[in-house]
Amino acid sequence: MILARVVGTVVATRKDPRLEGKKLLILKPVTPDGKDEVGYVVSVDTVGAGFRERVIAVAGSSARMAEGCKDTPVDNAIIGIVDDVQLD
Amino acid sequence: MYFGRVVGRVWSTVKNPHLVGQRFLVVQPLSPELENRGKRIICTDCIGAGTGELVYWVRGKEASFPFLPQEPPVDTTIVGIVDSVHLKSAPEAATPPPAEARRANARRPVRKA
Numbered sequence: 001m002i003l004a005r006v007v008g009t010v011v012a013t014r015k016d017p018r019l020e021g022k023k024l025l026i027l028k029p030v031t032p033d034g035k036d037e038v039g040y041v042v043s044v045d046t047v048g049a050g051f052r053e054r055v056i057a058v059a060g061s062s063a064r065m066a067e068g069c070k071d072t073p074v075d076n077a078i079i080g081i082v083d084d085v086q087l088d
Numbered sequence: 089m090y091f092g093r094v095v096g097r098v099w100s101t102v103k104n105p106h107l108v109g110q111r112f113l114v115v116q117p118l119s120p121e122l123e124n125r126g127k128r129i130i131c132t133d134c135i136g137a138g139t140g141e142l143v144y145w146v147r148g149k150e151a152s153f154p155f156l157p158q159e160p161p162v163d164t165t166i167v168g169i170v171d172s173v174h175l176k177s178a179p180e181a182a183t184p185p186p187a188e189a190r191r192a193n194a195r196r197p198v199r200k201a
Contacts, residue, residue, distance in 0.1 A: 001112075001130040001164055003098070032096055032114045032128055046161075047102050056100060056112065056130055058163045061149045065161035067104055079161045080103035080112075087096035087114065088139040 003082065004029045004057050006049055010042055018072040025049065025078065027057055032085050043076040044069060056080040089144045091118040091170065094137050098130055106160035113137065113166065115145060120175055131164040142170040 004027035012024065023045040029037040041057065046067040049055045055078045063077035064070060096114035100107075111133045119125045122142070134154035137143045143166045145151075151165035152158075 001132075001162065002127075003130060029127075032098075037127065046104065056098065056103070058161050060163050062152060062161050062163040065106070065152060065159050069161075077161060080100035080107060083099040083101050085096060085098050085114065 001056050001058050001079070002029050003032060003085070004041070004043075004055055005036075006051055006053050006055060007040070008051075016073050019044075019074070022068070022072070022074075027055065027076075027078070030054065032087055041076050043078050044072075044074050045078045047078055047081055049078050049081055054082040054085075056082060089146050089167070091120065091122065091173075092116060092129075092131070092143050092145050092166070093118055093122075094139050094141050094143060094166075095128065096139065104161055106155075106158050107132070107162070110160065110162075113139075115143070115164070115166065118142075120173065122173065129164055131166045132160070132162045133166045135166060135169060137166050137169055144168045144170055 006025050007028045008026035010024035025045050027041050027043050043057050058079050059076050063074050066077035092115040094113050095116050098112040113131050113133050115131045116128050117126045131145050145166045151162050
């Protein structure tokens with residue numbers, strides 16, 4: 001799993017029918033101390049994350065285990081909203 | 089499976105129902121020589137690892153297997169705490185070439201541009 005920040009949304013009309021009703025968000029990976037990392041990823045939101053929120057995103061086939069993503073063509077899903085990160 | 093060092097924790101209240109009660113740890117991946125390698129990641133923990141501990145973790149669908157019969161949406165899980173690592177000598181490619189080969193290379197004429 002990676003830490004990421006929600007930086008935008010994606011609107012898609014023509015898409016796989018199994019993706020209908022799913023919220024697509026643009027995520028920017030961040031380090032645990034809050035700095036941006038290179039790249040971005042489009043992810044399916046399963047927890048109701050909002051703009052600028054820090055989230056936990058899961059990649060690969062495990063993303064299909066997320067709420068409502070069973071047997072859907074999805075390889076990245078948001079599975080948690082981060083309250084706090086503690087680095088020791 | 090890869091080596092990692094637990095360097096922190098993540099708290100999350102709103103999450104997938106299968107993840108309730110799971111611990112999220114910040115893990116720094118390590119090379120076999122235990123040097124930092126790559127970006128820090130978030131792992132679930134099935135064995136009770138703590139901060140500063142040397143662990144090994146799995147990536148991919150297999151990361152949800154320790155939690156069977158539940159199938160939580162996780163792709164990295166800590167599955168063991170490392171007691172010790174024994175590495176044999178460096179791989180052959182990393183060792184310097186034998187003396188004869190070095191001498192043969194030195195005799196090779198230098199091609200002018």
